[in-house]
């Protein structure tokens with residue numbers, strides 16, 4: 001009968017059934033426990049809905065089929081309700097998973113209360129306009145099906161803050177309108193049970209003037225789902241802020257900001273930033289370019305990107321199509337540039353083109369996939385092993401700067417708790433090691449992520465106790481001596497020599513500084529477990545750390 005579930009077949013079932021008699025004398029003994037009011041409601045005929053909070057998650061059909069929204073079947077509440085239904089509903093035949101929208105479309109009184117789509121579009125536009133005006137980088141819409149509520153969060157200058165709570169269905173309809181109506185590159189309908197991506201462009205007038213696009217990513221979560229909107233600003237950063245302010249806002253230390261400032265003050269040479277995808281490299285590069293563009297309007301700044309992530313005023317941004325980065329770099333050299341940003345070096349032609357540009361009177365910025373600052377050299381050496389390229393690679397006037405960065409979750413200062421309060425979370429041997437490295441006094445300032453508060457996210461929220469992300473990084477200014485070691489004894493030896501210099505902040509030490517200041521928590525490594533094990537002697541991969 002209900003072989004294929006759809007709102008159509010459900011409607012036909014609805015038509016055939018006339019009265020409560022179809023479910024006469026159901027589940028008498030446990031009704032109070034179940035609170036399945038719908039079993040007794042004479043107005044509900046074909047569809048028997050469980051308790052109100054699960055109304056758009058579970059629908060009981062008079063055919064004996066229980067429809068369950070596939071995205072929510074793992075929830076404890078859903079599972080409890082299903083157990084009781086199976087045990088007590090006389091007519092129970094089987095359970096069937098259906099897309100979320102199917103049950104939503106069934107929803108008798110839910111249909112009446114659903115928002116007008118154009119009103120939802122207006123609301124979404126207003127949210128985007130407010131966010132753009134407030135220098136928000138990301139909007140998070142979190143659907144908590146267990147708690148039956150939606151949460152709207154915005155990341156302001158790296159801090160994720162809750163903006164408002166909504167009813168669950170409002171958040172879901174908002175997500176549905178953003179994905180299904182406003183986005184241009186989505187695939188079909190919004191489905192909270194699947195990861196989806198899309199993008200809002202400025203073709204339909206949905207975006208405020210400050211934005212040139214919005215990137216959308218949704219993801220099912222345990223107990224709900226979330227949608228994150230990355231706002232792509234026409235401009236990046238605080239207008240008029242100094243390079244140091246911009247980089248400090250990202251998480252760089254004062255000395256590192258100064259080094260980067262010196263590196264970009266040269267009129268030639270390349271500075272390379274490394275880090276995995278999502279480590280914030282393009283944000284750092286955009287901050288640097290923006291700062292150069294604001295102060296040196298007379299310079300011809302060109303970027304090669306695939307695709308441009310930020311639009312930066314007075315920077316000429318070239319979207320690269322295809323893989324011929326080497327060819328693009330050659331062409332760009334004929335556009336009389338002063339400063340060139342090459343989005344990413346990943347081929348021999350790209351690497352060689354970048355080194356040659358850096359060697360011929362251009363300031364070049366680029367990124368490479370490598371695990372540490374010094375490994376950039378090893379990676380570039382792999383890409384271009386020929387002697388003439390090696391000569392450029394190990395010339396400190398060509399490759400001037402090497403940086404590596406990661407993003408680590410920052411804990412909310414309002415609700416963080418002293419590390420000692422959760423002493424049991426860290427094995428004894430690691431406490432001893434931490435005391436050795438930091439000393440008891442500094443260790444006393446370290447903190448553990450709290451349970452969540454008004455300043456960050458409420459308890460139980462996946463991001464409770466967290467407040468954005470911060471950069472941990474290392475910045476190397478190359479020298480003739482270090483490059484000579486790299487060329488003759490290998491990159492590893494050069495890295496050791498660099499580390500042994502006084503006052504050097506390696507990425508592991510930077511992590512440790514932030515941990516000791518109570519800014520990040522012990523469990524948040526930003527993928528640096530091996531580095532920390534090697535540099536600091538903190539072992540990696542202990543599940544005991546996880547809350």
Ligand SMILES: [Zn+2]
Pocket residue numbers: 412413414415416450452453454455456457465466
């Ligand atoms: Zn908090």
